[in-house]
Amino acid sequence: MAEISLMAQDLRLNRGEGEETTPIARLVARAQTGNREAFDQLMICHQHRVVALAWRLLGNREEARDAAQETFLKVYRHLASFDPERDFGAWLYRIAVNVCRDHAKKRNRRERVWDEQEIYRQPSAEDVEQWAIDNQERRLALQALAELTEKERAAIVLRDLEGFETDEVARLLGSTPTTVRSQISKARAKLKDLRARRAHSLDRKA
Amino acid sequence: MNCIHAKELLPLFITGDLSAADMNAVGEHARRCESCRAQTAEITAARDWLKQAANPALDEDFYDHMRAGVWDRIDAEANRPRWWSFILPVWTSRPVLAMAAAVLLAVFGLIAISDRKNVSTRPVPPQDVTAELSAPAPEPFATADQRVAPQYKRRVKPEPAAPRIVVPAPAAPISPLGDMAEAASDAESIEESGMIRIEIQTADPNIKIIWLAPKPAAAKSDPIISTTE
Ligand SMILES: [Zn+2]
Secondary structure, rough: OOHHHHHHHHHHOOOOOOOOOOOOHHHHHHHHHOOOOHHHHHHHHHHHHHHHHHHHHHOOHHHHHHHHHHHHHHHHHHHHHHOOOOOHHHHHHHHHHHHHHHHHHHHHHOOOOOOOOOOOOOOHHHHHHHHOOOHHHHHHHEEEEEEEEOOHHHHHHHHHOOOOOOOOOOOOHHHOOHHHHHHHHHHHHHHHHHHHHHHHHHHHHH | OHHHHHHHHHHHOOOOOOHHHHHHHHHHHHHHHHHHHHHHHHHHHHHHHHHHHOOOOHHHHHHHHHHHHHHHHHHHHHHHHHHHHHHHHHHHHHHHHHHHHHHHHHHHHHHHHHOOOOOOOEEEEOOOEEEEEEOOOOOOOOOOHHOOOOOHHHHOOOOOOOOOOOOOOOOOOOOOOOHHHHHHHHHHHHHHHOEEEEEOOOOOOOOOEEEEOOOOOOOOOOOOEEEEO
């Protein structure tokens, strides 16, 4: 029963592009009146994206969780003054980006390691092997991101992993498209070299 | 376009992030240059790999905890302002302060006299406010505005001289009421022991009001005031 109603909710939430009020807009309106369930639903709708962004920018799940929490807390605090005509997702995303960048700045002083050693979702018995491979790849991806500068990383994460257009990336980062393009270019070249170096070292081991 | 220049533009070429003229020139060059074609494939592969591998893969527990943490912080914030907005308008008014202080002094003076020999404990009325009559203040306050002056922090230890009624505060710093944020954060540390202690220096340097109250969540257990010498 509960599952069915949840699924129905998901469908409602995913539909509705072009409708006068989208399900998200309705949730926002209800949350603005202080409805906790509505705000919780809003978090559920956006949590994967916010956490993924934070994890990619910060490199570990503790900080990703902190940043996601701070993001939602800020959204909650300013929800009353949010104009329902605006794009809620974009607004939330901009807050998330800023929170992550603040975290990254603070973190630079503490020098947190960019390597995820924690165990993620426990695998079922059949896919232990695939799970181990995924974990290894995940770690390599984080290491690769760690080799970029803060700005290159932000640009590449938003452009290539989050799928924003260059102009949108520039707006989100408070930068210019030209600067962002240069950062993306450097980041892609570095990642290519990194992959090449890794392939080379694997060849030598073999 | 020469090969070196083309290679510089390849990382942006793969997603069309170049001017139309550059896109054409690089495309034209790459059609004839195997090395540039190989490099284009490498850059694209690295990008695809990153997209595929850089995923957190966290379970639902993680997200449930994350949201629970958000609610905890929302509730903590929601409780605090209500608390202060309730106290401030009433207690920052000077006549009210003076009257309250006088009434409390009378009440607790009586209590102190009647309970002189045995240290007693008694439940506190809904508005559990006590006043402390201290020795003449070493730092007289010139104006009413200074009654919440930060120098009050220095007077953490009360003067032992005059008779006084002391609220046994949980080991906690005295919070001046002047800066709400500061007071709130002080109150937060006191809250850990289940109580909130607020001290207000009135315009009269001899009168200090101590407010010891249960924090809203723990309001069921009545606060206890013991009178000592
Ligand atoms: Zn070439």
